[in-house]
Amino acid sequence: MEYSVIILLLPLCMFLFLGLAGHKLSERVAGILGTIGLTVTTVVAYMVAFNYFTMPRNAEGVFDTLQPINLEWLRFTEHLHIDLGILLDPISVMMLVVITTVSLMVHIYSLGYMHGEKGFQRYYAFLSLFSFSMLGLVVATNIFQMYIFWELVGVSSYLLIGFYYTKPAAVSASKKAFIVTRFADLGFLIGILILSFFTETFDFQTLMSNPSSLVTETAGMTFMGCSVAAWAMALIFMGGAGKSAMFPLHIWLPDAMEGPTPVSALIHAATMVVAGVYLVARLFPMYCAVPEVLELITWVGAITALYAAVVACVQTDIKRVLAFSTISQIAFMMVALGVAFNTDLHAGLGYMASMFHLFTHAMFKALLFLGAGCIIHAVHSNEMSEMGNLRKYMPVTHITFLIACLAIAGIPPFSGFFSKDEILTAAFEKSAFWGVWMTAVAGLTAFYMFRLYYRIFWWSKPSYEHHTPHEAPMSMYLPLVFLALVTCVAGFIPFGEFVSVNGEAYHIHLDWSVATTSIIVALLGIALATWMYFSENTRPKALADKFRALHTAAYHRFYMDELYMWVTHKIIFQRICRPIAWFDRHVVDGTMNMLATVTNGVSYGIRKLQSGYIQWYVWVFIMGALLIAVLAMCF
Amino acid sequence: MEIPMIAYLVVSTIMFFAGVYGFITRKNMLAMLISLELMLNAADINFVVFNRYLYPEAFEGFFFTLFAIGIAAAETALAIAIIINIFRHIRNVEVRNLDKMKY
Amino acid sequence: MNFLSLFVLIPLLMMLGLWMSRDMKQIRTVAVIGSTLLLALSVYTLVEFLAERAAGNTATMLFTDSRMWYEPLNIHYAVGVDGVSVAMLLLSSIIVFAGVFASWKIDPLPKEFFLWFMLLSTGVFGFFISVDLFTMFMFYEVALIPMYLLIGVWGSGKKTYSAMKLTLMLMGGSALLMIGILGIYYQSGLHSMNVVEIAENGHIPMNWQYFLFPMTFVGFGVLGAMFPFHTWSPDGHASAPTAVSMLHAGVLMKLGGYGCFRVAIYLMPQAATELAWIFLILTGISVVYGAFSACVQTDLKYINAYSSVSHCGLVLFAILMLNTTAMTGAVMQMLSHGLMTALFFALIGMIYGRTHTRDIREMGGLMQIMPFLSVCYVIAGLASLGLPGLSGFVAEMTIFVGSFEHADIFRRVLTIVACTSIVITAVYILRVVGKLLFGAVQNEHHRELTDAEWWERLSTITLIVCVAAIGCFPHWISDLIREGVEPITNLLSQAL
């Protein structure tokens, strides 16, 4: 399937073209060009997916892993070399579909949303850059290629978050996002170094062919109590955790909402933030070889899920709510991977589940964000307090948004229900503890989503006297409708047929005990939300007052940002950078200057030798001569 | 009765360092000049004595002494000339006045 | 006559031409023609070199030519290039080319400026082509001295102080170097100054190596901004005029790395393996140290100077890892740092020329005022924080992978420490970009300022293209360098 290279090249060319010549084009032309480019990419991606999944399975009943292209890019040693290529296997193909779809929707949507914005062309150039890097990331044939595109998505997200570069908030948000993820990538890099040193390869297929190679190579080697293999995989996971905004590296994601809303939909909801999940899934067999790391992943995921859900319950900025819900949902996927303890078809259910959830979540979360975009577009504000009763004004948005909310809350027959159900099943299979935990979080999810929904579309009727909100233009609500449809039907895709932990076909069957509990919990959550937010009342306030401490803490995201601020500014800047700079100027440089000063001082001190009196000169003369004579005699 | 060589050498050495001492301590340039003469002549005495006592077969030392004396004379003449010139300007021959240039 | 000698000849002829030229126009013509010729020549060298290698010529040095110069001491004027020097020549000519355009409107005394500038480049080129210790050392000092007047006359700020400091410190380095070179000459027992000869047949006694290696390494290390001998660099760069900062940070500091690599390690591999750890610690310090210091600077040039300390520290660090990959990475880092730091200084010079301040607290929102320069600055920044697709990434990754090849925990930990610099780099680069280019316009007077002129565009675009070229297609350059590095690593493996 060599033609799959088009999927990468087209967005790249589009980026270069728009980036270099964009400012010469008119907005509309640039936008249309970008969209067309991506449409073609999407079509190609679908063709690839179709051809791939209609391929006959091989002897083990697995879809072959294809490498249509793999070129050596940079050679380090005879074993280690970075290749650039395309790897097609179930998950990468699935990701191709997801990314292209959402990206296309966002391209179309942005035609309306970004209309008239300064730097429209630049915006499309960056979108193409992002699509290119994200696609490159998922089809990476080796871990270093993945790292390369990993960095590229980081940068394009930096550029897009900071799109409104005159807004200080946006600038600092973009900076934060980049640096936090960069810090995580440091772990990723070191992980790669360790991994590649022991396994002597970057290549995924070689790695997968013998997943336990790392463990065997590093047998017996430990560092600070943990085995080196565990260190390597944990550090790699750290990279993933950074991109996927796992606790405690999540702090950049909420701020990233400073970017244009479609960008949030594309990057910070659907695609880039799931890269971490994808990374873990990609290396899943190796993670299975080091169960302690899987344990770690589960814990991180579970804590993140709970934390984000709780915080989401009290945020008032609708995009923040969505951001935290995103974090929570990705945590679900992480947990799913964590609880899948080995690669046999049944025990590895969580793998399939998380991929499935990744797929569905991408759709409905993009839908939510785009919907939120429409609302913001209409109300010109992110604050809930500015909203309410919007269902009258924007019916399409309302319906699609409701569908998405039901999906994420896990109400059948919407897609979210199926995927989340699989996750919960997997969790329960690992242990009841995780199962209960995640179910509770699911309940919270339902609650805060409907809180959001009611606050936007019902609640009271604030006075829109200055202007009445109106439905978004067609370019904006068409994507909504499309995504809503997908959300409705996606659940019925036989996902397990395509993607499963070891590639063999897996028939999804609902575990009704789990399903019913989760539905009930979800309904409870919704009910509570309805009770509190259906129409304007004082219950929320009363409740907030009741749990004042919890509420404020949650409202301030449990002071994580403050903590980071303190560490970076008070510790790193004040306690490390400044002293070092001072040391450099005053000690190191001071020494050099001191040498000069001393020399000068000496030359001033001895000037009296040149007294100007002959007799002194002669005195020195004779003394010198005699001294020399005496010394020479001594030696 | 033969005077031992060492006696001459002692004398000459004393002369030399007397010259040095004088040169360093005298305020008057003429006195310094005289001290210089002492030093030169001390060296000359050495030559003569060594020649006479140690190497009587050749006259190298004697000749050297003659030349040295001649040179000493020339040097004195020159020194006197300069001292006179100095006297013309500053009306005395105090060496401590020669300190315009220092440090 | 070997065509490599043209690298020395052309600048000299340019100096002649400049000396005879009357007005600004002629001066510029001479400068442009000359630098273009140099660029063409270095490209030609590259092509010829690759052709030779393709033809299977496996000699250590190609295009060698050796003329007896000082019979009694057996000093030759000996030239020759291997992969590394070809890369360096390419770098130098690119930066000279860009530098000429960056100093298009130099004032006062344009003629003298270009004269000194060309003397400087003569030294640089001569250093890179020569394989004879004496000529190498001579060209090295030829390259150092013009700095004094270039900074002193055309510089800004406390220029005389920094110029003097820079010159004296570098001279201190070359004093140690001279001892080293003479020692090598007399101890190798060959009565030869030819580097290759000494490396292949010379036997410097071990006890002498212990004395001579530090001399040579520190001697070059001073120019390579090795901690704690780097303090000339911030002041020097801050005061130097644009083109000089470009050439100095871009090429001259590379003389240090190249020298350590070509003289210190190549000729004394045993001592290198024995003593590497000391200098590894020092360079490791300067990598992190420079980055941290850069975080709190407010003067654009200081920020860059410190980042140069960090990056050049990485070069020496990698050289001291003494294996093929790391050394290849080191040379690539020289290339990439040379290009991007030159780009940085060019841009800073252009911005300074407009705003007349380098204090980031007094500037802001330049993106709205001078988009071209700002975009270039962002690109330079991304290159410097190691964005894939730009040169920095390739070099750094090669270095890290190479350095990690060592099995001992000491080097591993140092490598990891060095890795952290990529995060710190990101911090200070984004800090500058955020403060300087984004946000609201700080000073309303800046609104009238204009964007880049054509010559400025030309010089920046040249550099950007090269940075991107290395970043996107690193394969050929790394192979080119590797084959230059291999002889040295072979010697090292014998030494072990």
Place this chain on the structure above:
Amino acid sequence: MDYSQFLVMRGEISLLVVFLLIFLIDTFGGQKSLKGLSVAACVLFGLHTIWNIIPAESASAFGGMYQISPIASLVKTVLNIGTLIVLLQSISWVDTPDVKLRRGEFYELLLVTLFGMYLMVSSGHFLLFFIGLETASLPMAALIAINKKDTESYEAGAKYLFTAVFSSALFLLGLSFLYGVSGTLYFDDIAVNIATNHTPLLIATIAFVLAGMGFKLSLVPFHLWTADVYQGAPTQVTSYLSVISKGSAAFALMLILYKVFSLDPVVWQGIMWALIVLTITLGNLFAIRQKNLKRFLAFSSISQAGYIMLGIIAGSAQGMTALVYYVLVYIFSNLAAFGVISSIEHHSGKVGMDDYNGLYKTNPKLSVVMMLAMFSLAGIPPFAGFFSKFFIFASAIHSGFYILVLIALLNTIISLYYYLLVVKAMFINNENEGCAIASFRSDNGSRVSLIVCVAGILLLGIASCVYGYFTDLSLLGI
């Protein structure tokens, strides 16, 4: 006695001829011919230089009292070149009212001192050597004090004379001991005789001889007269003193040490080691703070003497070559500097370093020459100074004086500092209001001399043949 022996003294004789001719013109020539005296002197001396340009073969005359070797006659040629340059530079100076009347004496005394140096460098016997030494130094005192009206001039003269005589007295004492120890004053015989007995007396001798020569070379601690004398003497005389007499003394010292004390170099190498370190370091330290350029160059020349000594301490043919080469380069560099100083002093009467501020704006050519001279003195490539320094260091390293060379090299940093101060004044500093040196056109004599110097500075290093030639000659033995 056959008079053909005199033919060996070709150089001395032709010098004497020049001297006599000038003497005749001076005494019997009318006022008119006196005008042309300076030019005549240059022409005659130029002829003399060319006449002696081909080095003589090794030979000895008068029973080995006078010995000539190729390298020695090469040294004479080097001195000739230097003297010629000095004469060129002094053309305009001798017409100034103060020295106008004593114009002739200037040339005569100058040539006599040169004659003395000739004797020093080619003597085989201490008598001749001593005569040469005195002939070289006594008229020098007269030269220094030649400007009767100038108080600094006679003060300098007095200081020089008294110190000179004192040192020669010490030298004489040393010689007397040597005579006592060895029983002869022929260099070669002494070397043979003292080989057997190492008395403390001998060591004292070495010390005193070194002291006597150290005076002429102005080695620390025998250097204190230098600064005052250089400052007080007329610039032309200063330049002559700083290069010619230093150069000859350096070679003469080497002659003695190699020929007389060659058999146990360890003793004098130890002494020299200390002397060199002291000389270079103190010279530099004093030079840093000098504001008067003549005084400044005095101290710089002290430290340069230290570098020259490195060639002696090496104690090898290579060292000899390096030394002579160094002297040659040093002559060109230093005379370039002095040429600029003297012509500026001649036109504006300024010798302060601060007066040179912004000189490049007014007198670009002169300041470029000055800069070249400074770079060459500091040993910056591609100027000749770099090569001479390199070779002299190489010779010292070859004999194993690593630490000594390291100290010397670290001192070059200090020296670079103060040489750069001059460059800074001329190129970087802004001219001081009002009292800036006006631009002028210096006279032809100094122009020619400066051109020669610059040519020397630029070409000596690149043209390796010079050094090769010196090596060939020095390999023929001293």
